[in-house]
Amino acid sequence: MRALVETVQVDGHPVRLRTMAPAGRVRDSFAPTVVLVHGIGMSHRSFHRVQTALSRTHRTVSVDLPGFGGLPSGRRRFEELEYADLVVRAVTARGAEDVVVLGQSMGTQIAVEAALRHPDVVSSVVLVGPVVDDRRRSLVRLAAGLGVDVLLEGARMNAIVLSDYLRSMPQYLRELRPMRNFRMTDGVRALTVPVLVIRGAQDPVAKHDWAVRLAATAARGALVELPGPHHVQEHQPVAVARLVDEFRRVQTLESARDGVAL
Template sequence: MSRPDRLEIEAAGHLGHVYVSTRPAGPAGGEGAGPAVVLIHGIGVSHRYLSRLHGLLAESVDTYSIDLPGFGATPRPEHTLSVANHATFILGALEQLGVLEFVLVGHSMGTQFAIEAALQQPGRISQLVLMGPVVDAKRRTVAQQALALGRDSLFFESPSSNALVFTDYLRCGPTWYLKTLRVMMGYATEQKIARVSAPVLVVRGANDPVASAGWCSRLAAQAAQGQLLEIEGTGHVVQHNRSVEVAGAILDFAGIRRTAGEAPQGRPA
């Protein structure tokens, strides 16, 4: 699979980047392969830590990864964006690209953007996948979140996932990160998910101290149609360290025919 094309998209008054991998039309191509899959990053980072997952999914289905305004190499907006603002950008950018129905996959704070998008335009999102969702309702302080993230990076992440995350944090910068952090901490994920009509798959690394087992179980239970999948041997950045298992789980959950890859090795819960 070739490298995805990068498109600069302006939507809802903001500029972002969309990384696109589309399959050729025809019997083995994109037509009939199922809805597209869209990947959304979390706070401070970019599409880069989603690239392994993107590549695997793109073998079977049209795949889009988005760098939201203010993250990666995109320009900083003049004011702090709410979760709803980010969701509006995602929906608008995809509409411009003609992607009207899709599976939406978010990681960490990206799960908040994904939930909000599913609430804004529920008819467009066929399934919702939440990887390492935040913020645990029993860990509502910045100090608790920072401690969990520190434990994760020290004990449960690979050198490559740490390198991707920390270099993106440097690109993001402390000012924009902290502004966005306040938005993340104020979003009531556990209340919002109850209003989502699409089927929801919650995915966590079994060692993830940020998205705890109890928290993820509660989110899956509060969704109208919720499932939980735990993947052994990894922490918060599950989609990078266990990309084969996560890709397989997404495709199976969405009912998308796989043309390559292996069956997921996670432990359903």
């Protein structure tokens, strides 16, 4: 399955979109479009396996944010709300109208902001390995968790992490404090759209108690844990894709039921 790769300029900032869809029909109208937003230091490559699995049934768009994946940042820091606006404006410029935003790690913060700021576009969010735990907010703890995670990830994922981190290090350093300071619980509490939290059972960054509390905070939240570390989408791509598909089917049934009730 070949991807359509294009870079969209939004207010002078580049956002790279890697679009895949069933039978390669990347320009057709599929609802919803699943948008994949990477974590700090990373790129679309962290979603290769799960995007391939999801693209059998959905149009999918994996994103490279400014400053990551080899894209320039203009040597500036972006707040999560700015990244969220860039992502939504880029994908809607390419025809997406009904969007599920799946974020991983720092990408979960961007997913939450996208839903808060663009409720007319974002119909639900999927948070994979969400950060930052409000009881473990220090940069030292975050670094320690990532260090342990290296021991749990496979050789392929570690190679992606290392190479992506090396080419995005300036932006990585700029974004550490905004990521650390983001009030994830407050954001999720304010959401009106459904929220699915997915956690790797061995994830040393997004721990079990944090994932439970975060899912419970959402007005319409659910938590699923799968075997694997922080990049559980790498280790369980088919399971994650099935969860997203089931999540959407349940939403569709609920919407239809509500429509009948009205």
